[in-house]
Amino acid sequence: MNNTTIDSEPALLTERNAGILTLTLNRPGRRNAITPGIWVGLAEQLWGAADDDAIRAVVLTGAGGTFCSGADIAAAAEFDEFPDPAELIATVNDTLRLLQELPVPTIAKVRGVAAGAGWNLALACDLVVADSDARFCQIFSRRALSVDTGGSWLLPRIVGLQQAKRLTLLADMIGAAEAHDLGLVTWVTAPDELDEFTGEIAERLARGPSGALARTKDLINNGIDRTLSEALECESSAQAANLREPHVLEAFAAFTEKREPRYT
Secondary structure, three states: OOOOEEEEOOOEEEEEEOOEEEEEEOOHHHOOOEOHHHHHHHHHHHHHHHHOOOOOEEEEEEOOOOOEOOEOOOOHHHHOOOOOHHHHHHHHHHHHHHHHHOOOOEEEEEOOEEEOHHHHHHHOOOEEEEEOOOEEEOHHHHHOOOOOOOHHHHHHHHHOHHHHHHHHHOOOEEEHHHHHHOOOOOEEEOHHHHHHHHHHHHHHHHOOOHHHHHHHHHHHHHHOOOOHHHHHHHHHHHHHHHHOOHHHHHHHHHHHOOOOOOOO
């Protein structure tokens, strides 16, 4: 039986298949520039994924050969729905926070350009797969803006202070190879291998022990701000929770029987 269902909105496509939720920014004519409506739609989908036990992995990508060129500052009609800029910024921030803290593993699949808010949307995912032609830019300073959408938190943790300042102050466009060398991209693939490779990674995550993966993600995300003693306490609490789940019994049985575990 084909268990794939597809729902489409004008600017955001959602696909669910075998425990994997794929969210596709769908404004190829605008290089998938993000409107206020897309931020709202993404937040709704992420809230839903957090509450849906059937969703085991999330893939975020863009249609038409481009990931995302950043915020669409020309979407005047939608901006009118947020007359208070602080309200729109709060919506954007809530979406980035949801993506970063989502208990489900997330993958950004990047073709073409990922710029500004688009790049930081990818960086907020747990893993980033880019094809060899992908390009990245923290474009904010070119628009007389300061870095936002979590870039000031994400970049220094990944590349350190000096490289974070270089990327944001100069707004250099960098290629996939350099982004990989800096640790901003997890894998680089040939363009024609991107879909298959990302699909395989998503399937591996979807087959994994969801509770343990969620706790590991939380431990890694927050470990950098903890002391060693605090990290050990958090690890102990997470491990105790793991040991109360049936996934552990299945993992131990699979090890004893020399087979792959089958988590449900």
